[in-house]
Amino acid sequence: MVTTSTPHINPKGVDIAETILLPGDPLRAKFIAETYLDDIRCFNEVRNILGFTGTYRGRPVSVMGTGMGIPSISLYSYELIHFFGVKNLIRVGTCGAMQANMNLYDVVIAQGASTNSNYLHQFNLPGFWAPLSSYRLLEQAKRIADNRSQRTHVGNVLSSDLFYGADPDAMTKWMKMGILAVEMESAGLFANAAAAGVDALGIFTVSDHLITNAETTAAERQTAFTAMIEIALELV
Template sequence: MSTHIGAAPGQIAPYVLMPGDPYRARWIAETFLEDPVQYNDVRGMLGYTGTYRGVPVSAQGSGMGQPSIGIYAHELFSEYDVRAIVRVGTCGALAESVKVRDVILGQAASTDSSMNRPRFGDVTFAPAADFDLLRFAWEAAQEKLLPAVVGGLFSSDQFYNPNTTIASTLADYGVLGVEMEAAALYTLAAQFSRRALAVCTVSDHLITGEETSAAERQESFEDMMVMALDAVVRLHDEEGQDRG
């Protein structure tokens, strides 16, 4: 048991899917995992462990923003020996080439957060995804003809950002979408020598103003989950071969 997660040793799988919404963690467990067991309800941040195609997988809510996901990711990596975390959530599109319902696989994550200053001082650290997880998610999307794009994310510390020009500036530099967690997750994965990937469904478009309906979001979430779960299974298989 850690400070914020009420699981005993061995109750959390080596691979964790992490939505922001704890109720979406429950939906993931009930929809995709076999024999899910709840291991956490501390502060209402639900967590479950089951199996997917025979691979042990957990679904753990993270809350919103980098401070919140930073707490849970830190404890999962440091106290439960989790090997990989895949963030599964939503984002807003910044590039006109990206459409609503697309799924962005976050290759790297820029941020306006100051969370890395205690670590690096004046150095600007560039948080990036694990290449193998990214590759496996992309391969799954290509094989199943799912709407995925690979590129940079912007992890904002503010949902209601008073800087009204930052979206277009980031788009000019090739950033595809904005969300609030990936940079912290990637940084912690680097700190603990673990793996991480953000897989984000585009729920709205900051440039065109287009939004998805509830039904469209649900269908897109399922596409996102297929990519994330397939990536985890492929990673598990590769790690098993490496250990052999």
């Protein structure tokens, strides 16, 4: 039984499972819990970052919002790992496609995460490091996606600190290096997991396209990305 709390997570005696799904939007966490999990209990409401624990096909799993960006997910993932014993952290969210062969609603599984953030500098490494996801989780997720005939891309993503950037050519430069998609969290999550020796993965749905300018609606971003969620839950 979890008895501890942190300034940002107060489970009030509710267990947090060793496997957790981490959408950015707390309302998406609520949607996942209410749609897919049985016996759900709320373990966090601090700052309206909602967290729930339940079961999926009889196996315990938690889901919690993280907010947007590397600083936010890094804070929550650090506490989940070091104070609550979480071992498998699966980021689920949206991304912007950066390659021409990608379509809206395609699923991206992040093998690694490049970044323009300085978050990784704290590790004082003698060079540049692009943190990787867990190969165990990645291989399982790809197999699950293939069995569902889900159109999927596996590779490097960009975890950007910028949603509105000043350099109009910045994304083009990343595209030329084969970056599949841009999001805002994976590098921080993968780095925290690597430093602690636990497993992390990022699974994303393409919500907009940086080349074609195609995009989904806000309502679709809230509830329509079921394939990504179901793949993540099958990893439990």
